[in-house]
Amino acid sequence: MSIRLLKKVVSSNLKVSEEHFKEIINGAIDDYDLLKEVLDREDEAHVLIERESHAVVLVTRSLAKLIPVSINSKNPLDSVKDQDLRKYFKAVLDGTESMDVRDFSFGEGEIKTVRISYMPFMLKDREYIDIRFNDITETLKKEVKLRNSEALASMTTMAAGVAHEIKNPLAAMQIYTSLLRKAIASGKAEEKANGYIDIIEQETERLNEIAVDFLFAVKPMQVDLKMDSLNDIIMELSDFIAVEAATKNIRITLHLDKFLPTLMLDRKLLRRALLNIINNSFYAMKNGGELIIEDKEDGNYVKLLVIDNGCGMSEETKKRIFEPYYTTKAESGTGLGLTTVLKIINAHQGEISLDSQLGVGTCFTFKFPIPKSQRKSLDRKE
Secondary structure, X not given: OHHHHHHHXXXXXXXXXXXXXXXXXXXXXXXXXXXXXXXXXXXXXXXXXXXXXXXXXXXXXXXXXXXXXXXXXXXXXXXXXXHHHHHHHHHHHHOOOOOOEEEEEEOOOOOEEEEEEEEEEEEOOEEEEEEEEEEOHHHHHHHHHHHHHXXXXXXXXXXXXXXXXXXXXXXXXXXXXXXXXXXXXXXXXXXXXXXXXXXXXXXXXXXXXXXXXXXXXXOOOOOOOEEEOHHHHHHHHHHHHHHHHHHOOEEEEEEEOOOOOOEEEOHHHHHHHHHHHHHHHHHHOOOOEEEEEEEEEEOOEEEEEEEEOOOOOOHXXXXXXXXXXXXXXOOOOOOOHHHHHHHHHHHOOOEEEEEEEOOOEEEXXXXXXXXXXXXXXXXXXX
């Protein structure tokens, strides 16, 4: 309040007594001290600098707790001995620092991590930089614990899923092995053995599929990204599924942007991901229907939509559809298909989302970043 009164007195040239003016000045100083005390009590530290002169306007007391610095010096940032920090501060003041936020670690044994950010702003034709410091050590520890807990929970879920998946093939193999023994003992092996062996081989192949899917889901993915045409991949895939679509009375409709830029893609992996989505769509359209595949440029991304008019999904299914070993295919499927799709799209730095309604259909939307070299010029489509 005293600062406002001081501004009013100065700006309007009001005549006040010397004693009253001193009261106003002291009140303004008290207001400043109060605000400074509030800032000093915060865990977040601030250094306020005038850009042109590099003059330090304000330093909060908590700075000394966060970085190795002397806050009593004229310019505390000059007292920083850490070379990386000195380079960072210089780049911020010079306007050459490209990252708004950087993390720095200090200390031996018990390491402390400080997140430093800066925000430039203008005030009365002068530019200032507010450099902020936050101790994120405990936050990072909590994040690590959370990630470890999530990883353990995921592995527990996957282990339970594997155990569940291999149980049925093993049970079938055990039954038909027992039947084969009885057939051999009764002298009827020649009559029944081939049928039993065929079933055992089928279940063995099923176990192999489960193992392959599991390993693909948990192993680091080997990605070979190359400049490629998304339209070519879609056309190739459309030809591949055409016969199956015809037998299932499913019409395939393509809406492809002929001006689509080339993208960084792993053709083999992306084909696998799209084929998984298409197979799910076929499964959802048991009585026939239409599969629409559409792509288009959207800002710095290419959008790919795979749309079907099948049975759709419930809200519960939509929430869990990307969970490992969650499946709506009771008679087939490992429940790792969409987990694999998500992993492949993430490896392409892409995004995936879905919109689905029971009895109406489902739309999967993929977003792939356009390489900077391929981003649209103003006259490219002319």
